[in-house]
Amino acid sequence: MLTSTHLLRSRRFLPLFITQLFNAFNDNLYKTAMVLFVVYSIYNSEEAEGQFSAIASGLFILPFFLLSALAGQLADMRDKAAIIRKVKFCEIILMLIGASGLYLAWKGYDLPLNLFGIETTLPIALMLFALFLTGVQSTFLGPIKYAILPQHLRKNEVLAGTGLVEAGTYIAILAGTILAGWIPVEIAAVGIILTSVVAYFVSRQVPDAPPQGAPEKLDWHILRASIQLVRETMHSREVFFAIIAISFFWTIGAVLFIQFPPLAKNVIMASKEVASLFLVVFSVGIAIGSIAINALLKGEVSARYAPQAVIVMGLFVVAFYLVAKLWQADQPTELLDVAGFLAWPMATVLLLCLLGISVAGGMFVVPLYAFLTTRVAPEKASRTIAANNIVNSGAMVCGSLLAMAMSAAGVPIVEQVLISALMCVISAWLARKLLVAERDAIAERMF
Structure with a gap:
């Protein structure tokens, strides 16, 4: 905790931390305001709502799959702080x-x-285009927010810095999600513009972070660069299993986030403020888990708690499914506001299940991100994060397509929750593989 407090007073960390905070806040204020407005005010069918939520998630994730290789190259071969400033300036335009x-x-x-044979409206097309651009923005910031930490922080500060970035991200998601659920959509439109302007000026305070290796030629062939980057990164067994385990985690997260708004409206029979509350509880839990795992590991980068954490997460997913089924058997006849929801039987249990899912998820994923920046050479850290983003986003797009397919096939939204529990079992197996690889690497270094 002393390390964390010290970092929050340091210019080596604070401007980056606040910039990332604003980025996560604005992305989620915009994305949540858009999805909730469309689900509650435009569409009126569970199938259409589920499909729109999945399309929105897929469009946001797609740039990570397409552009992460280029983003990783740029971050390792150019000044990271300069890239942050340029990207944050572009955010003003996309938020307009x-x-x-x-x-x-x-x-x-x-x-x-x-649009390409798909019937839609101009406002929805503009909203989805801007959402895609926010994904592009996050793609170029993603490799930097973790890879810049070993460059500005001491070795014993990296895990604390990673935990703070992860916790801060989810606190910002929390704030953006709360506002999106409670303020009118026209106020949200003004808010995203103002936030992007403030974020740009804060980003100008991030200290320079010049490239640490010899300059290399950029490969602008997206597909070739992506395949080559992933192939080069996967040589380390520790990094390989960390990336695959993180990918499954974020696939679980993507499926759950897709399901929350239509599930809240059509199963829980709750207002958009309650849908926002679901996302809030999820974000708070991730932040708690991020801080808790740093305290348990005492600054050490290790995966020793990862298998247990994701198994616990899976058990809470099953519990959430069972509570949702019980709720469905005694469903309200009209949409509940927050007070009405909290007064309904099983509401507290439902929220505790969500909190358990997210706390365990935070404890699972934070050490794995620290692996990606501490198990590779400093000059390759950004590309390692970029390779992770490519694999993560590919898995998350598959998760979004699966959710779309299930909605199109008429699979009830509550039944789709069980897919996430199955993914937790696979993640636990991968986390166990990572733990074995970690112990083997320690043994090799000792001898």
Whole structure:
């Protein structure tokens, strides 16, 4: 805790921390405001709502799969702080696009639009385009926010810094999600623009972080660069299993986040404020888990608690499913507000299940990210994170497509929750493999 407090007073860490905080806040304020507005105010069918939620998640994730290799190369071969400043300036433009879509949808301008053979409206097209661009922005910031830490922090500060970044990210997600559920959509449109402007000026305070290796030529062939980057990164068994385990974790997270808004509306029979509350509890839990695992490991980068953490997460997913089924058997006849939801039988149990899922998830994933920056050479840290983002995003896109397919096939949204529990079992097996690889590497270093 002393290390964490010290870092929050240091210019080596604080501007980066606040910049990332604003980035996560704005992304989630925009994304959640958009999804909740469309689900609650535009569509009126569980199938359409589930499909839209999955499409939105897929569009946000897709740039990570397409552009992470280029982002990793740039982050390792250019000044990381300079990239942060340029990306944050571009955020102002993309949030103007997103705000335009929100405003037009709020005013009811349902202008028909045929986009690549798909019938939609101009406001929805603008909102989804801006969401895709926020994914592009996060793709270029993703390799930097972790890889810059070993460059600015001492070795014994990296795990604490990683935990703070992860916890801060989810606190920001929490704040953005709360506001999106409670403020009018037109206020959200103004808020995302103002936040992007403030974030740009904060980003200018991040200390320079010049490249640490010899300059190399950028490979602009996206597919070739992606395959080559993943192939080169996977040579280390520790890094390989960390990346695969993280990928399954975020696939679970993607499926759960896709399910929350339509599940809240159609199963729990709750208002958009309650849907926002679900996302809030999930984010708070991740933040708690991020801090808790740092305290348990006492600054050591290790996966020794990862298998147990993700098994506990899976058990809470099953518990959440069972409570949702019981809730469905005694379903309200009209949408509940937050007070009505909290007064309903089993509401506390449902929220505790969500909290358990997310706390265990935070304890699982944070040490794995620390592996990616401490088990490779400093000059390759950004590309390692980028390789992780490619594999993660590929898995998450598959998860989004699976959720879309299940919704299109008429699989009830509550039944889709069990897919996440199955993924937890696979993640536990991968975490066990990582732990064995970690112990083998320690043994090799000793001899």
